[in-house]
Amino acid sequence: MKEKTMNLSNAFKSFLAFCDRWKAVIIPLLIAVAAILPQLGFSTYIIRLMCNILIYTSVGMALNLLVGYTGLVSLGNVAFFCIGAYTSAILTANCGWNFFATLPIVALTASLGGVMVGLPTLRLSGPFLSITALGFAEVIRLIAMNFMSLTNGPLGIRSIPRPNLFGLELNLFNKGFYYALLVLVLLITLFIYLLTNSKYGRALRAIKNDEIAAGLMGIRTGSYKVMAFVICSALSGIVGAFYASMIQYIEPNSFTQDNSILTLSVVVVGGMGTLRGPYLGAIILVLLPELLRGAEGLRFVIYGLALVLMMRFRPQGILGWKSPLPYKLPSPPRDAGKR
Amino acid sequence: MKKIISIIICLALCLTFAAACAGEKPPADDNKGNTPADNNPPADNNPPEDNKDDTNTPPDDGSSKGVVKIGVFVPLTGDRAYQGERTKAAAELAVQDWKDTHGLCGGYEVELAIYDDKNSPEEAASIAEILVSDEDVMGAMGSQSSSTTMSATPVFQEYGLVCLSNTSSHTDYTKTGNYIFRNNCINAQEAEASIEMVQKIIGPKTVGIFYSMNDWGVNVYNYMTEVIPKTGMTIGAAEPVADNTDDFGTTIANFRAAGCEVIFVAATPDISSPFINQYRALDSEVQFSGFINSYDEQLITLTGKNCEGMLVPATWFNWSELDQRQYDFTKEYYDYYGEEPTSLAVQAYDCVGMMLDAIDHVGKDRAAIRDYIESIEYDGVQCVLTFNETRDASKTFAWAKVENGKFVQVDRSQYE
Numbered sequence: 001m002k003e004k005t006m007n008l009s010n011a012f013k014s015f016l017a018f019c020d021r022w023k024a025v026i027i028p029l030l031i032a033v034a035a036i037l038p039q040l041g042f043s044t045y046i047i048r049l050m051c052n053i054l055i056y057t058s059v060g061m062a063l064n065l066l067v068g069y070t071g072l073v074s075l076g077n078v079a080f081f082c083i084g085a086y087t088s089a090i091l092t093a094n095c096g097w098n099f100f101a102t103l104p105i106v107a108l109t110a111s112l113g114g115v116m117v118g119l120p121t122l123r124l125s126g127p128f129l130s131i132t133a134l135g136f137a138e139v140i141r142l143i144a145m146n147f148m149s150l151t152n153g154p155l156g157i158r159s160i161p162r163p164n165l166f167g168l169e170l171n172l173f174n175k176g177f178y179y180a181l182l183v184l185v186l187l188i189t190l191f192i193y194l195l196t197n198s199k200y201g202r203a204l205r206a207i208k209n210d211e212i213a214a215g216l217m218g219i220r221t222g223s224y225k226v227m228a229f230v231i232c233s234a235l236s237g238i239v240g241a242f243y244a245s246m247i248q249y250i251e252p253n254s255f256t257q258d259n260s261i262l263t264l265s266v267v268v269v270g271g272m273g274t275l276r277g278p279y280l281g282a283i284i285l286v287l288l289p290e291l292l293r294g295a296e297g298l299r300f301v302i303y304g305l306a307l308v309l310m311m312r313f314r315p316q317g318i319l320g321w322k323s324p325l326p327y328k329l330p331s332p333p334r335d336a337g338k339r
Numbered sequence: 340m341k342k343i344i345s346i347i348i349c350l351a352l353c354l355t356f357a358a359a360c361a362g363e364k365p366p367a368d369d370n371k372g373n374t375p376a377d378n379n380p381p382a383d384n385n386p387p388e389d390n391k392d393d394t395n396t397p398p399d400d401g402s403s404k405g406v407v408k409i410g411v412f413v414p415l416t417g418d419r420a421y422q423g424e425r426t427k428a429a430a431e432l433a434v435q436d437w438k439d440t441h442g443l444c445g446g447y448e449v450e451l452a453i454y455d456d457k458n459s460p461e462e463a464a465s466i467a468e469i470l471v472s473d474e475d476v477m478g479a480m481g482s483q484s485s486s487t488t489m490s491a492t493p494v495f496q497e498y499g500l501v502c503l504s505n506t507s508s509h510t511d512y513t514k515t516g517n518y519i520f521r522n523n524c525i526n527a528q529e530a531e532a533s534i535e536m537v538q539k540i541i542g543p544k545t546v547g548i549f550y551s552m553n554d555w556g557v558n559v560y561n562y563m564t565e566v567i568p569k570t571g572m573t574i575g576a577a578e579p580v581a582d583n584t585d586d587f588g589t590t591i592a593n594f595r596a597a598g599c600e601v602i603f604v605a606a607t608p609d610i611s612s613p614f615i616n617q618y619r620a621l622d623s624e625v626q627f628s629g630f631i632n633s634y635d636e637q638l639i640t641l642t643g644k645n646c647e648g649m650l651v652p653a654t655w656f657n658w659s660e661l662d663q664r665q666y667d668f669t670k671e672y673y674d675y676y677g678e679e680p681t682s683l684a685v686q687a688y689d690c691v692g693m694m695l696d697a698i699d700h701v702g703k704d705r706a707a708i709r710d711y712i713e714s715i716e717y718d719g720v721q722c723v724l725t726f727n728e729t730r731d732a733s734k735t736f737a738w739a740k741v742e743n744g745k746f747v748q749v750d751r752s753q754y755e
Contacts, residue, residue: 043468043472044468044471044472044494044498045465045468045469045471045472047468048464048465048468049465052461052465145552148557153552153557154486154552154553154554154556154557155509155511155554155557155558156486156489156554158489158511158514158515159493159515171497172468173497173498247460247461247464247490248490248493249460249486249489249490249492249493250460251460251486251554253460253486253553254460254461254490290465293454293455300416
């Protein structure tokens with residue numbers, strides 16, 4: 001049994017190594033498949049599912065920068081998503097702005113939210129940071145609930161327009177919305193790729209591995225952490241704007257903690273700190289509940305069980321990377337006890 | 340070699356994008372369009388014109404021509420599941436009754452397509468996509484709250500499928516478009532009925548408003564703050580409450596400090612019951628008045644004697660001595676589901692009945708079903724249903740009161 005598991009594990013490793021070797025071919029091929037998929041005559045329901053996958057991939061990618069690369073586990077990502085959705089909805093539905101014109105404002109307001117969480121939590125990490133972010137998300141939801149004159153409170157904002165590009169409305173029927181999301185997710189992926197392979201990305205990884213050591217090496221950990229929050233929040237806000245435009249009706253209960261947990265699960269299931277992880281995480285976590293619709297009441301029990309089993313057998317995430325070397329504490333000097 | 344392959348794939352990708360954009364024609368109108376033609380639904384959703392003629396006449400041998408489905412999307416899991424189960428039971432009963440009395444519907448077998456939306460707007464929108472994509476679905480009913488339903492209505496409107504809600508009371512609900520109908524009273528109507536009932540039966544000077552922080556509660560509250568001052572009553576205090584609250588000590592203290600004689604309780608029984616129990620423990624004199632969702636035996640079960648004397652406007656009355664049909668339906672529903680029907684369950688039964696009646700008359704044609712329902716005069720179990728220009732069904736209210744652990748009808752003529 002153990003041998004079989006080992007064989008399976010080795011085969012999976014070989015597959016990942018093969019993918020790595022041929023990524024220059026595989027990546028364009030996958031993008032081509034993603035571009036062709038909507039043209040295969042799927043129903044709008046399937047197109048919507050694909051849009052949901054792209055939305056959660058994008059927001060997972062943003063959160064991955066914080067959780068996977070910087071080691072800051074945030075349970076409040078829905079706050080930025082909510083800020084982005086409301087900013088765009090108010091500007092498009094109430095003020096008549098074009099959707100794409102709202103995106104810079106969306107990024108700005110959401111990143112302000114990022115600063116508001118990032119600055120006071122500079123010295124926090126682990127569960128303390130998670131709880132603070134969780135509280136911030138609840139504060140944002142309550143503001144959306146009670147600031148009636150701006151957000152329309154529990155009545156929500158309806159008839160949110162779809163994106164309009166030079167007179168062409170991008171909706172699910174003409175698949176324009178799907179392509180807009182595909183471009184968004186590719187841009188975010190490229191951005192994160194460039195960022196994580198720069199000096200900035202190496203600094204974030206250093207902070208994740210050992211914040212004190214990073215500080216001693218001259219990295220200004222505080223400003224890097226705040227910047228990670230700002231980038232994550234701005235990207236999440238932009239994805240939130242797309243979400244509002246797809247759903248066309250938002251109210252405060254659209255942005256509960258479930259959303260934060262789902263996004264974090266996307267990152268963890270796929271594999272933290274990898275570019276490919278959020279893609280697979282989003283595909284699994286969006287499709288699984290839909291595939292299990294037939295199971296009715298047991299649907300979310302099976303869903304939860306699948307996650308628990310995944311965490312048991314592959315804690316680093318399905319496509320996550322874990323050092324094959326066992327971690328050993330450096331042995332103390334031989335004369336340590338004598339001094 | 341790898342570079343050459345990747346360049347070829349990238350070129351193929353660019354060509355695909357170009358072909359995709361050139362091949363797609365956008366809808367003629369936006370999703371807020373008010374005419375079915377303008378919404379440009381997918382071609383496969385519109386059967387050819389001549390289809391209308393033969394759908395009405397069942398085959399001579401009595402066999403079915405296929406299947407028609409009514410979509411039902413309600414919460415079957417989560418904290419609103421108990422309400423969704425009632426709607427589901429009412430819909431199943433309506434289909435069963437139709438089969439017993441008519442057999443086929445316009446020559447088709449009738450089926451329900453039931454989905455659990457968890458009372459989640461995102462789920463409801465996804466389910467709406469499933470329903471509009473299924474060519475056999477000729478109408479939809481749902482969900483439990485206006486906010487959930489309203490995330491699905493743009494989809495129904497965009498693809499031209501009738502959505503008939505038995506629960507939505509949000510004023511803007513039917514404004515999504517002409518495929519969206521409501522078989523429920525709007526917030527203002529039930530608020531007006533509750534105010535009139537309290538004013539005529541009790542006539543208090545100071546009242547309080549206890550309302551849920553959701554679209555329904557806030558709409559009711561907004562309407563009441565406009566109307567109550569004109570009736571001569573004063574609003575002593577108004578207290579919002581978030582879902583899942585179970586300690587109302589501060590809220591009750593505020594109502595008592597303001598000297599409220601009657602409390603309008605705009606919340607579902609799961610929230611209003613602990614509030615009533617805690618209030619009654621401190622004050623035996625205060626009176627409560629509810630809204631149509633308070634006409635629910637669950638409220639009496641959860642509060643016991645504490646809700647004695649509570650006034651409730653009802654669009655439906657169980658075990659009616661005045662209407663044999665209502666009495667019979669109550670018995671039938673009780674035998675089927677094990678509890679008395681609420682107003683919302685009765686409305687669900689009538690919604691499905693209306694859609695089946697429309698299919699029976701015009702066949703498997705979504706646009707024709709919409710037109711038929713718009714001008715329908717349907718003899719429902721609740722009342723004779725017609726829709727006004729905003730596609731809202733007309734409703735009348737009976738007055739009910741909790742007496743000796745059950746709802747009894749109040750004779751309105753005594754107070755006119």
